[in-house]
Amino acid sequence: MHIITHSLGTVILWDILFSDKFEANDPAFKIRDILNKSSVDLPDRKIHLKSITTMGSPISLFNIMLEVKPQQVNFLAQQYTSQKLNWLNLIHGSDIIAYPIHPVLDSQDLSSLFLTEEYLQENVNPLEATLEQLSELLNRKSAYPQEITNILSYAQVAAGSLNAHTYYWKSDRVAYLIVNHILEQHNEQVLNQTLCIQQAIQRLKQVPGFTEDQMKLSETLSLDKNISKINFKDQSGYLVFSKNFLGIHNVYIFDHQDRACLAGYVGLIHVPGLKQEVEFIQRELGV
Template identity: 30%
Template sequence: MRIAGEILSQFQNFIKSHPEDKEIAIVSHSLGTIVLWDLLFAKDLPEDDPAHEFREFFNSNKFALKLCGIVTMGSPLLFMRLRQNIDFSYVDDFVETSNKNLIWLNIIHASDLIAYPLGNAIEHDKSDNYFLFTDQFLWMHANGAESGALRFGQAHAGMALAMADAHGGYWSNDVVADLMASLVIGDLKTLTTKRVHTGWRSYSEDTHS
């Protein structure tokens, strides 16, 4: 709850400093995606939980803010779904209350053992098409050590050498930046057709090569 309170305080300061910004995109990473889930979507929270006040920014006429998109990177949400009350239909409830559309972009690096795709679970849970969800995969080596290990057939060593850089490298990845830009400008064609990105070429679901 202390973390949620700090995020709420920082967001309040942002809104005061940038009153002209009415469309908001929130980017989260790793365990931060769990925090974001609690802030926006979790049910049965204590009355004094800062999440209630945080959601008012998007679900009341007082602020007139639109949550246009969220980005999750290296997210263990699917893993945590087995251990916590994570029901992705709660996103439907949030968007229906806010009467606005939402784009959710989930990015997974192939060498990131913490990251999970969420598309199938979300399709299973959600009750309507209130929001657009897309998994996007980064299929590239995380570092030179991984590349070298794989070149010599050392798959397990490559996995170990890549893990930390893959999980922490989203912030400096050019493909991630391009995908975020597509979300911000509302480029739905890119978000719904590009699936696997090598850094120099993107393979769509219909590509068999």
């Protein structure tokens, strides 16, 4: 079984699978028993929970009330599958209802879940596309104050929020990600095939809005304010995430001999996606 949910449906799924606030006779326990790999009542069950996909999810917001703990998720996920439960959470950058789930699952003991969160930055209507083009035009002309481009970036998010929460159903990119997730062509397979430094470079290049800096100024310029430094667990190198004096977020990757392998940056509108990717790299590839 592959479960795909959207919006409030993601919260209902979260509640059914992981909440501990039900009465003993609640139907949620019947669903859990069907999914339980060691069910006493269903020893010959043919349903196996293989993956979960959530879109536009406000789980992090509703969990303030549901109070599901990471330990509870970890324990119950182990009942549903013999391997890690693969979870893909899709978040459009302009969807004001969608939130990352990993803050709720911030636990060192979460061994039964493999969570991947993908940010989507596709324009969802003509107004958002027009504002993006105008913002990029002004960014190329240094005569305009940064405040103006910042306002345009926020206006772009506001324009996109009108349609972003339902855009998942129309996006070819979403369909592609879900199909690959169901077919298990996801990042967990890649993690065992290449060096951490190569994986990190590949992932960063796929971040929406990421622009490579071929001059690799990081080798000579050290005025950036470091946000974080991540040493890769296989000792192949490290990542530096920083913000320069103009407020632009940069990311650099160095090999184990301190040679710059990648340097790049994103604009304001794409900062959440870059931060999300850096956090993923830190969780999965860092020490």
